[in-house]
Amino acid sequence: MNPLHMLGKAISSPWLVGGLCVAAAAGASFVDQGTVQMWCFLIVNIMLAQSINVLTGIAGQISLGHAGFLAIGSYASAILLKDYGLPFPLAIAASALISAAVGYVLAIPSGRVREFYLAMMSLAFGLIVYELVREWRGMTGGVMGMRGIPSPGLGTLELFGWRISPEWYFRIMLISLIGLMLMLRNFVKSHFGRAFYAIHVSEIAAGSLGISQGGTKRFAYALSGGIAGLAAGFYAFMVGYITPESFTLMRSVEILVMAVVGGLGSLVGQVLGASLFTYLPQQLQAFSDYQYIVYGLILVFSFTLLPRGLAGLLGTHTRYSKHDQLCGQVPDLDTVLSQRSGGGQALVEVRDVVMNFSGLRALDGVSLTVRRGTVTGLVGPNGSGKSTLVNVISGIYTPTAGGVRFKDEEIAGWPAHRVARAGVTRTFQDPRNVPSFSVRENILMGAHRLYAHGAFAASVNSAAARREEGRFLARTAALMEAAGLSAYADDPVGDLPYGIQRLVEVARALASDPELLLLDEPAAGLSDTEAERLMALVRMARDHGVGVMLIDHHMDFLEELVDEVVAFDAGQEIYRGDMAGMRDDPTVIEAYLGKEETSHA
Amino acid sequence: MVFFLQMVFAGLSVGAVYALIALGLNLTFWTTRVLNFGQGSVLMIGAMLTAVLIAYGVNLLLAVLIALVAAGLVLVVTEMVAIRPLLKASGSMGWVVSTLGVGVFLQGLASLVFGTQAVAFPDVLFSSSATLQIFGAWVSVQYIAVFVISVVIVGLMELFLRRSTWGYGVRAVAHDRELASLMGIPVRKVVLLSFVVSGVLAGVAGILTSQISGTVDPGFGLHLLILAFVAAVVGGMGSAVGALIAGLGLGVLEKLIAGYYSPAAAQTVAFVLLVVVLAVRPQGLLGKKETVKV
Structure with a gap:
């Protein structure tokens, strides 16, 4: 083990810190x-x-x-x-x-x-x-x-x-x-x-x-x-x-320097940074003469030379879940997903949506309905408007015209976070996880919208806060099990293979216990085993009454899952129905493969 | 009334300088979506070098030239040392801290070399005692010269951006950096050029401001940077005309409040203006809304 890391472990040990504090509190009478x-x-x-x-x-x-x-x-x-x-x-x-x-x-x-x-x-x-x-x-x-x-x-x-x-x-x-x-x-x-x-x-x-x-x-x-x-x-x-x-301003710069040198993101690092810059100017007269120059150089170079500060050198890590605190207290699982009733009812209705981007019409009068407990596939060539539709429903874009009705509310134009809180969760064409978070932390983050306890309860680890965090940690563990991710639970997502990152994103979306799940090309780049796991996750969602909208180009993958498929070309619907019908549909074939030459017959 | 007019003329003069600095901030913002938080010290370097060189008997034009070259160089070095290495990690705001670091460093260096005291700034443009009467108010010729020079430079820059090949390059890179690179535009050179010009504009602005205020010290420039940023934001980041209008308006507002009330109140008003504009109309008066890319 790196000796610096051993030192890091030692100074962040509660015994040492506690001992030092007691010693300082007692010693204050004698100095x-x-x-x-x-x-x-x-x-x-x-x-x-x-x-x-x-x-x-x-x-x-x-x-x-x-x-x-x-x-x-x-x-x-x-x-x-x-x-x-x-x-x-x-x-x-x-x-x-x-x-x-x-x-x-x-x-x-x-x-x-x-x-x-x-x-x-x-x-x-x-x-x-x-x-x-x-x-x-x-x-x-x-x-x-x-x-x-x-x-x-x-x-x-x-x-x-x-x-x-x-x-x-x-x-x-x-x-x-x-x-x-x-x-x-x-x-x-x-x-x-x-x-x-x-x-x-x-x-x-x-x-x-x-x-x-x-x-x-x-x-x-x-x-x-x-x-x-x-x-x-x-x-x-x-x-x-x-x-x-x-x-x-110099005082502001000084505070910033302490935090940056100590190590941004690390609580222990701040103690180190503050100690260094409280004592150094006292000990070194030269330091105070050249203060501006030294602080300036530190601010210029620390991000390139020592991006995680002293804390990084000492190998301390900040973890973003209470998994370590609640070890052994994680309760048995109630449910991974809520069982939602009303299968077959319309969940989201898109009506005549038009989306213009400075002259380019990405969606041209699109209407469709996704029902509870069903999977709707979206297919179409690149640039046909599939992802744009997902962006409109999930609140990233406000449609130029038309409406989106989710349950009983008109959600077109709502900010993305509000749409998500209402029960619509999505994944992205390129996975957007937090790379430095572990798999567990990423998936747990998916449950954000379900948390009820406030900041103070979270800070003092109140009983309610512990119960809630424990419940979602249990759910996260079950999702990792279902997605075959348990082996990677504590690895940073950024270091894992692409297919795993995709699965993490889908599992994260499920952790939000969504009512509507929008998956943008989830199977792209997955191995066969990974695709199997993905299918199992989508089926689990569907069986719990979640409405799923699925964009993908793998026809075999879609065949296994979808109840209805909608094909797009140039922002317009060109086909709606079952998979078999789509494979034979001349317009769809033309859109994907181009028009066959028939003139020389 | 005469006092009012004097304040307005003084305001137009400093406002034009704000526009000049704002244009410099805009240029690098266009090409790299970054601006130099240490720009205040670049203003200081331009003015300080001019003052010190002239005091050593260097020819006036040569002194100004050296100062401007130094200001341009500072920005190129800033780009290479404090910006480019930090833009590799996307989403990181490390460049904000590192460019401020360059500014703090330069301030420290200037204090070490030239001392922390204010240095008297020589008469580069006319004499500080020369005045003209306009609508009954006596206005310093230096004020008028500063105003004219600033507005002419802003105009020339606008012409340069709209008509010259390099101007097209800057606008293409601003529109879409990757596309510009595919179209064979030397993106790297355009970026460096934008930093050089930004530095030179800051140097000119530093000299002009010191000409009006009469002195320059190592801590000089930070207030100007902030007021110029307010002008750039209020005018709409990315709009040169917007920056000019907002700069002039801000200058007049500042001088009026400072004249009738107090300088600290003037700055507070500018700050409140910034908060309100950002909260109500974040794209500024003449700017376009930025679209999100997913």
């Missing part, structure tokens, strides 16, 4: 005040790095203005305590809430614009907060800063008559940090963590599973802002004196 202050600084930096990690490492959004959150939180908690007499834990909590609200507002345009717009907005945000705290003298003290904030260092911070000493302040911070990190660990392993990561890696696939791009990004910004606000609250009382100069 000088400067050291305790330094430890407090470290905790603030770890919290800030975690805040970036949630946003950038997990959700893939970038903040270049985190000092803005730090400033808002610091001034808010200081003012709330100084001028309004709020007890300090409440002031800190309020500071976290205010920063979270600001993060949410900042992310309002997300989901509609390219991500780097938000990054630029965050840069602007950091700059403007800095300008505002300088100018808003009445509130913040302007460039002179705000003095006289009750602080444990000065012996002026009290809570209901208890004067808090620096050691106790450190202990309170340490306990808060441990609580925060435990909650973050559980959060990342929950369906929220998977959703964050999914919008990072593939927004379109995330949408097809009911994960809202905009909503998830706003949540990520709010959570990140909230954590930064928590750090800010502790910071303000710790230093007792804040000036705008603590919240410059």
Whole structure:
């Protein structure tokens, strides 16, 4: 084993971390005040790095203005305590809430614009907060800063008559940090963590599973802002004196550097990154002279040279399911899919759908119905509009004209995640899994729309959260069994052969317990055994009353499965009926093979 | 009224510079869907080199030329070091961080070499005391010169993009990079060209802004980058005319609010404008909606 990886294992061991924390908490009484202050600084930096990690490492959004959150939180908690007499834990909590609200507002345009717009907005945000705290003298003290904030260092911070000493302040911070990190660990392993990561890696696939791009990004910004606000609250009382100069762009860059060097995506990595950049500037005078140059170079090269940071070097991995936590607690399976009644009833009705792309008419008046418990095949040459139809039904495109009725609702024009939540799940022509997720995590992600427990329950692993995650883990295991994927359960999907990736995507779609399943060329590139397994999965869905729409070019494969087949050419239906009839239909033959020369007869 | 007019003229002048920077951002956005988050430091390099070289007695035109070449070079190096290696992983936003890194590095380098203090910027265009009276308001000739130069450059760029072979190349790459490559367009060269021109535009903008403000320091440029980004977004990313109109409008708005209220309020208004436009009309005033490819 790589010695670095052994070191990584050692430092992420709960015994070592727990031991260190206890030692630090006890030791705080025996070291000088400067050291305790330094430890407090470290905790603030770890919290800030975690805040970036949630946003950038997990959700893939970038903040270049985190000092803005730090400033808002610091001034808010200081003012709330100084001028309004709020007890300090409440002031800190309020500071976290205010920063979270600001993060949410900042992310309002997300989901509609390219991500780097938000990054630029965050840069602007950091700059403007800095300008505002300088100018808003009445509130913040302007460039002179705000003095006289009750602080444990000065012996002026009290809570209901208890004067808090620096050691106790450190202990309170340490306990808060441990609580925060435990909650973050559980959060990342929950369906929220998977959703964050999914919008990072593939927004379109995330949408097809009911994960809202905009909503998830706003949540990520709010959570990140909230954590930064928590750090800010502790910071303000710790230093007792804040000036705008603590919240410059350079501070934002410093926080970013800690997170990037520590290792984006890793909770442990953030502790390492924050420790390095809390102590290094203290130890090396040269470091502070060349700070800009060093930070600049780190930001330029770290992504190419050390993409996963120190955490990557130490071989730590972040897992996105509670499989490890719930080991042995996974319950017996109730059902893989719900048994749905009403076989033969119309499930989705497409009426006269027209889809234009700047002059190109991809669908030209298409109507069809898929019924519960039946499989409808779509065939036609490439470019005939089959995938476009799937994209229209699943909400990726809004049709130019016509309607789509699913159950009792008109869904044409709904965003993809809303269509998915209503019970329509699809796969893609090229599989869109999360490559770094294991097979288990990918399939479990399919169940996203079915989760009922909230973010707090997920973070504290409440009984309801454990029960629900356990139930879906059991379902995932059963699906892996049915699809023949159990042997790969914990392998990253990106490393597996193409056929397996396809099966994973189909199993993921089934994990959502869909009512309508849209499969876009699922059999392409599958071996015979894999195709057999795929057929078994499709039959299982059909037998449970799921309506299936299946695009494929393999006629033998379709023959085995479909109840009805619809053939397309140039955006129009040219045939509808059974497979045998289609094989003999002259229009279909012409569309696929071209017109036979008959003139020389 | 005279004060109002003075603010409007000052606003038009800085607004034209915003449009110039926005055009530079647009160019690389068109060819690579990326823009340089360290562009502020490129403005600074252009202005700083000009000021320092002239102070050392270098001929004015030569100094400007050297500064602009340096600005263009910075962007080429940025593309090679901080953008291309990071675009290989699709969906990654690492380039945002790495281009900001280049900007921070340049700021650090400039502080080291030239010191952190503001450097006085010499009179490159006319004298700072020369004024003209327009509608009763005294307007600095430098303001007028900056406005005219910026608008002429934006116009020439538009002409270049619409009429020249390289302009066609840029537009083809913007439309569909792979298709352009299949059609025999040297995509790599077009991309590098767009970065060089983006850098030169930033260099010119840096010199023009410093001419108005009178000084330049290593931290200079970040505010301008952000205001130019607002102009680019409000005008519609990808629309040169939109950027010009939005730039001028933003400049006037900023100067009026700064003049009657405070500079920080002006920036806050610009920021709020950005948030509102992105939330209500993300494609900007004159931009086209981007379509999703599945």
